[in-house]
Amino acid sequence: MDLGIKGKRVLVTASSKGIGFATARRFLEEGAIVTISSHNAESLNAAYEKLKDIGQVYKIIADLNEPTEVSELVKGSYEKMGGLDVTVYVTGSPKPGNVLELSDADWRAGFNLLLLSAVIVVRESAKLMKSGGRIILSTSMTLKQPIDNLDLSNVIRLSLAGLIKSASRELGSRGILINGVMPGWTLTERVNQLAKDRAKREGKTEEQVISEIVREVPLRRIGLPEEVANVILFLSSSLSTYVTGALIPVDGGIIRGTL
Template sequence: MDTGLKGKSVFVAAASKGLGRAAALEFAREGANVTIASRSAEHLSEAKRAIGEATGTAVNTVVMDAGKEEDVRRAIGEAAEALGGLDVLVCNAGGPPGGRFDDFSDRDWQAAYELNLLGTIRMIREALPHMRRSGGGRIVTLTSTSIKQPIDGLILSNVFRAGVNALTKTLAAELAPDGILVNTVAPGRIATGRIRELDEANAKKSGRPLQEIQAENERSIPLGRLGQPDEFGRAVVFYGSFANTYATGQAILVDGGAIKAL
């Protein structure tokens, strides 16, 4: 299948590690001109090296904190200038801290809002003029299976990931006349550092061995295992590609069948 990505300009946020990096790697494999963004210049350098070694393609890098308006504006502007426009935007950000309702102050709620929801809004706002000039584009937001079923102990993520999903659904209709397709891809339990951190926190809180927590979580997945980052990255690439010509406003769960909601 031809994804139509060869030579296209792709911006992937929070791509120095984890799911963002997995998506960036798969876009590079398809011949896209990829810009990866992250708050850490050191982690970006390592990601650039690894992606280059795996694909033979040099990716562009830009330092960006998705929670800061000036960073988002500068980063997307630099990427569009360096690569001659912007065709695909992958909105991503690190997850907010875990905890329950009583654990968080107004400051915590505000920080999670600015990073996970307002950051996505800002990235899309900056990308749209470039996509409209080129006659269309693709936007993929990365959320979580919590958009279908809230995850215990992750109230900040549950609330703002749901907001991103609502934004995605609304923009799909608004941007359809511009030839811009907008979807969200929601990971379940994918084998990344974030999942290990959550399992470790759960083990510490419950006083149970980490291996017991991990085995229990794997048993809850019909496929009986965690997903791999490349499996998630390939899903992002399809919905962010020009092989996808008719799916928009959709929430695609990549979770091994864990969520039972219709």
């Protein structure tokens, strides 16, 4: 099936690993031109080496904690690709911790990483999308349902729902569609890290922690990064021309809320 993605110029942020990397790879497989990015030169180069034989790919180092680097990233990807049709925003993971433990500095860092970077990516992408485009923000199931000890995510990511709705109203008349996905537990380095952290806190093994997580998921397994990437692809494709301002869970059913 032609998804209308071939030849599209796509920026995927935080894409040296995990969900971002899987998304960049899926776009390349569909014939898009892709810019990948992360804040670590070594892992970004490793990702670039894995992707360069699949299609036309560029790389830019940028720290999503640094506002100037975020806007330079969007502009740089536009220059490298000769335009920008799709921006996929993924970010790094915030520090674990609860409201009683996290410091003011942790909250400021969480705000920069999880919210300010998203605002800048949306604003700068929209400026450059002269003849329409798509913006997809990858957030988290914590937007609908808190996860204990991930309070930076539980609190700050909620505002991305407001960002997506507000921007969809501003950008619709310019043919720019903006949507979000809320991944549930997804098999990446991040999950291994969280399992390790929780196992230590709760005096359990990592295997116990993972099997407790899986028990909570109606589909009885942890998702794959490609399963998140495929929904992002749908939201960038010619199959979703009347979808904007939406937030779609990709969570195996773990979010319990009805609405």
